[in-house]
Amino acid sequence: xxxxxxxxxxxxxxxxxxxxxxxxxxxxxxxxxxxxxxxxxxxxxxxxxxxxxxxxxxxxxxxxxxxxxxxxxxxxxxxxxxxxxxxxxxxxxxxxxxxxxxxxxxxxxxxxxxxxxxxxxxxxxxxxxxxxxxxxxxxxxxxxxxxxxxxxxxxxxxxxxxxxxxxxxxxxxxxxxxxxxxxxxxxxxxxxxxxxxxxxxxxxxxxxxxxxxxxxxxxxxxxxxxxxxxxxxxxxxxxxxxxxxxxxxxxxxxxxxxxxxxxxxxxxxxxxxxxxxxxxxxxxxxxxxxxxxxxxxxxxxxxxxxxxxxxxxxxxxxxxxxxxxxxxxxxxxxxxxxxxxxxxxxxxxxxxxxxxxxxxxxxxxxxxxxxxxxxxxx
Numbered sequence: 001x002x003x004x005x006x007x008x009x010x011x012x013x014x015x016x017x018x019x020x021x022x023x024x025x026x027x028x029x030x031x032x033x034x035x036x037x038x039x040x041x042x043x044x045x046x047x048x049x050x051x052x053x054x055x056x057x058x059x060x061x062x063x064x065x066x067x068x069x070x071x072x073x074x075x076x077x078x079x080x081x082x083x084x085x086x087x088x089x090x091x092x093x094x095x096x097x098x099x100x101x102x103x104x105x106x107x108x109x110x111x112x113x114x115x116x117x118x119x120x121x122x123x124x125x126x127x128x129x130x131x132x133x134x135x136x137x138x139x140x141x142x143x144x145x146x147x148x149x150x151x152x153x154x155x156x157x158x159x160x161x162x163x164x165x166x167x168x169x170x171x172x173x174x175x176x177x178x179x180x181x182x183x184x185x186x187x188x189x190x191x192x193x194x195x196x197x198x199x200x201x202x203x204x205x206x207x208x209x210x211x212x213x214x215x216x217x218x219x220x221x222x223x224x225x226x227x228x229x230x231x232x233x234x235x236x237x238x239x240x241x242x243x244x245x246x247x248x249x250x251x252x253x254x255x256x257x258x259x260x261x262x263x264x265x266x267x268x269x270x271x272x273x274x275x276x277x278x279x280x281x282x283x284x285x286x287x288x289x290x291x292x293x294x295x296x297x298x299x300x301x302x303x304x305x306x307x308x309x310x311x312x313x314x315x316x317x318x319x320x321x322x323x324x325x326x327x328x329x330x331x332x333x334x335x336x337x338x339x340x341x342x343x344x345x346x347x348x349x350x351x352x353x354x355x356x357x358x359x360x361x362x363x364x365x366x367x368x369x370x371x372x373x374x375x376x377x378x
Contacts, residue, residue, distance in 0.1 A: 010071060010227045014296035015245075015287035016064060017303035019280065023056040024306040028355060031147075031314040035321050036348040037336040045260035052259050052269055054150055056280045057310075058209050061154055062216025063284060067224065069165050070217075074224035079169045082162040091158045095307070097370030098362055099151060102311040103127055106144040109315075113323045117143060130155035133205060140200055145315050149204060156206040157213065168217055176214045180274075183211030187270055194267050203266055212277040219281040223288050232289065242290030248282035255279060308367060309359035316358060317351040326350060 008014070030050020033040075040047055069079035107124065110117075119137045126138035133139045133152040168175045186207040193199040202208060226232055232241075255276050262268035287293065320326045321334065327346045329335045335343035 008296075009288065009292075010224065011067070012300075013223065013284075013288035014293040014299055015284055015290075016060060017296070017299035018287065018293060019056065019284050020060055020306055021299055021302045023053040023060065024310050025302075026050045026053040027057070027147075028309060028313045028352075032317050032348055032351045032355075035317050035336070036344050036351065038344050038348045045257045048260035049256040051265075052256070052273075052276055055209070055212055055269075055273055055276055057150065058153060058157075059212050059216040059219075059277050059280055060284070061157065062213040063220045063281075065157075065161055066165060066168065066217045067220040069169055070220040070224035073169060073172075073221070074228050079165070082165050084162040087162050088158065093371050093374045095151065095154075097374070098308050098311060098367040099148065100128075101362060101366045102145060102308075102315070103148070106315060109319060109323070110143055114143065133201075136197070136201065139204075140197075145311070147310060147314050150310075153204065153206050153209060172217075172221060176218055179210040179214035179217075182207050183209065183214075183274070186210070187273075190270060191267075194264070199266075203270060208270070208273075211274050215274070215277040215281040219285050222285050226285070226289055235291075238289065238291045240290075241286045245283050245286030245290050248279055248286055252276070252279040252283060305356075305359040305363045308362035309355055312358040312362065313351075313355035316354045320351055320354060321347065 026046065027050050029047045030053075033047035033050070069082075072079040103124075110120075119141070120143075122135060123138045123142050123144055126132040126135050127142070127144055127148060130152050131138075132142065133149050138144075139149055139152075164175070186202070186205070190199050190202050190208065193202070231237065255272060259265070259268055259272065259276075293299070327343055327350060329340075329343060336347070
């Protein structure tokens with residue numbers, strides 16, 4: 001697959017693509033495993049803990065958003081102020097066409113297979129405005145597409161990022177500390193409410209991710225600064241960073257195992273959210289500074305379709321199993337609950353194939369053509 005340039009290593013590191021692929025497809029494994037019950041042997045902890053990879057996705061978003069400013073800072077330049085309207089337009093062009101396409105598909109499917117329901121207008125309005133995490137129906141009980149709550153969290157980040165980036169560039173340490181304090185306060189407020197609707201509503205709101213965002217911003221700064229130090233460009237130094245990245249990955253795996261075995265899944269996830277984010281940030285930075293990653297263009301291609309994979313995978317898995325009953329099954333109890341291992345494996349393969357096919361089709365037939373068309377009109 002070849003090796004990308006030195007400039008790419010600091011502006012579009014292959015490790016970021018690798019971590020994105022790992023995060024998104026681990027979430028996909030989790031959701032398909034939930035429906036199929038196909039075991040993974042010694043790796044069973046991986047799909048069982050797959051939900052926490054959404055935290056890594058949010059960390060990576062912060063990292064990628066701030067990396068251009070961090071590179072400017074590392075070179076002694078004052079980062080250009082981000083114009084809010086231009087920034088929001090760019091983000092909208094990137095995420096909304098594919099998002100609205102999958103939302104339209106979810107709406108049509110809901111009406112065709114299950115019909116109207118009383119809360120549909122609110123559910124749809126919240127999803128159209130990316131405010132689904134604000135309302136119980138659209139966040140906890142939606143009948144459209146449950147995974148899109150993540151975009152609601154990111155929309156909050158996008159809304160404030162032009163000003164947040166300016167503050168970070170001027171006062172990085174105080175701003176990072178403030179973000180950590182916000183997540184700490186949110187966690188302290190939520191823990192006594194565990195097992196209540198208030199906890200369910202607050203667990204995945206933006207304040208509870210502020211420390212994760214701080215880890216992503218700090219990782220961008222660390223990469224930009226360390227990546228330009230001549231003493232760290234030697235083969236020996238890069239080998240050391242790769243070893244450190246693998247060690248951090250080992251810590252990440254240990255955290256996944258703890259998550260998989262946790263009796264109170266969401267309680268454990270909230271308490272251990274920051275250690276997980278720090279381990280993922282260390283993997284990201286160290287592998288970016290390490291030896292060239294193998295197959296960088298493969299990771300870039302998979303990262304390129306990962307957004308659409310994320311949008312489509314869970315919805316398709318549910319449609320295949322319950323609405324289309326594919327692979328074929330009859331009765332009231334799904335075959336996985338009856339121990340039909342042949343059906344379970346066939347279903348898992350079908351769900352993966354459908355999600356990947358939808359990801360490729362939506363990326364190349366919807367997302368990229370729409371982005372090109374909208375960008376040309378800017």
